[in-house]
Amino acid sequence: MAKLIKRTLALIAHDQKKDEMVAFAETHRAILAKFDLVATGTTGGRVLAACPELSLTALKSGPMGGDQQIGALIAEGQVHGLFFFVDPLTAMPHDVDVKALTRLVLVYDIPMACNPSTADMIIRQMTHLN
Ligand SMILES: O=C(CO)COP(=O)(O)O
Numbered sequence: 001m002a003k004l005i006k007r008t009l010a011l012i013a014h015d016q017k018k019d020e021m022v023a024f025a026e027t028h029r030a031i032l033a034k035f036d037l038v039a040t041g042t043t044g045g046r047v048l049a050a051c052p053e054l055s056l057t058a059l060k061s062g063p064m065g066g067d068q069q070i071g072a073l074i075a076e077g078q079v080h081g082l083f084f085f086v087d088p089l090t091a092m093p094h095d096v097d098v099k100a101l102t103r104l105v106l107v108y109d110i111p112m113a114c115n116p117s118t119a120d121m122i123i124r125q126m127t128h129l130n
Helices: 015-027 041-050 066-075 095-107 116-128
Strands: 009-011 036-039 056-058 083-084
Touching: 009 015, 009 041, 009 066, 015 083, 015 116, 036 041, 036 066, 036 083, 041 095, 066 095, 083 095, 083 116
Parallel strands: 009 036, 009 083, 036 056
Antiparallel strands: none
């Protein structure tokens, strides 16, 4: 029987990592097209500009609560994978939000990739999900 509900993946990239997120989305656009996507605001805008065919909902920008929105979706069981390209070299005003989000990923055992090489491996494993 056909599956009626697509699984959802979340995409987030800090500013210094957004080009890498766009490259990731372009490389894997065929797989990503099989999922519903959510993203923080600026990341979502960049990905949609590069891959307008994707089904992507852009939430608030990270510093304005976007990480928390994605954390809430994880707590509700609505996110099945997180691709969060983290910048380890820049201090973030919303660092506590980032920590809260990654904590919920651990609580709910959601697959998470924090860099492009891990993201490549995980997305290839996800081809069979949808
Ligand atoms: O800050 C972010 C994640 O912590 C990303 O937010 P934006 O995608 O809105 O830049």
